[in-house]
Amino acid sequence: MNYIIWKGKNSAEINGLLISELPVISRPKIKTSIIEIEGKDGDIVDNMGYSAYDKDLKIGLFGDYDIDEISNYFSGSGQITFCNEPDKYYCAEIFEEIDFERLVNFKTATVKFHTQPYKYLVNEEPSSFDISEGVTQVEVNNVGLEPSKPTITLYGTGIVEVKINALGKFQVDIGDEGYLTVDSMLEECYKDTTLTLKNRAMGGEFPILSAGKNVITWTGNLIKIEIKPMSRWL
Secondary structure, X not given: XXXXXXOOEEHHXXXXXXXXXXXXXXXXXXXXXXXXXXXXXXXXXXXXEEOOEEEEEEEEEOOOOOHHHHHHHOOEXXXXXXXXXXXXXXXEEEOOOOOHHHHHHHOEEEEEEEEEEEEEEOOOOOEEEEOXXXXXXXXXXXXXXXXXXXXXXXXXXXXXXXXXXXXXXXXXXXXXXXXXXXXXXXXXXXXXXXXXXXXXXXXXXXXXXXXXEEEEEEEEEEEEEEEEOOOEXX
């Protein structure tokens, strides 16, 4: 039987809800700017990233159902996993109206998930490295097929400069905080899960991991580093 996991809850737990048709697996559209120059052959195409897009989920009813419970389930924003891609999740939200009257009368309706372009690995665990004396690099693997925006937590004191693949680099003044987290998805530097912002302690660009193996090097007093690659696919 088809199912989805929406905001951490499996649709199979909703009495009377049937997932009758899953969205197709598709690739998002590339956003482009096309410039035509008088007297020049062809045009100039500027790639501006990938567009968010809608995924249509067809649902139905059977047996004993509670339409209010179903209406409440299909609301808000969060992470969604479809059973035809059980190891991936998308970031999505529902903001278009769902015809629940049609669902009750004809036992069928469509739910549109407005979906961000990348999908991520379900339950990806961070890599943790205790830094012994003399160690100045570690390796981390982005198992996705696209560059990713990792979350990196640095434990130590003072100013630490970090390089990714000897190219992109950033600096963090940990001071006496003990540790700070650099989150490339949020583009924030913070401490603790309460997101106490420490952006003034960071300089440089937010790090990007290439698909595959990445070498992380640093200078400064670092005793531990935790890296969640946020591996992703289109």
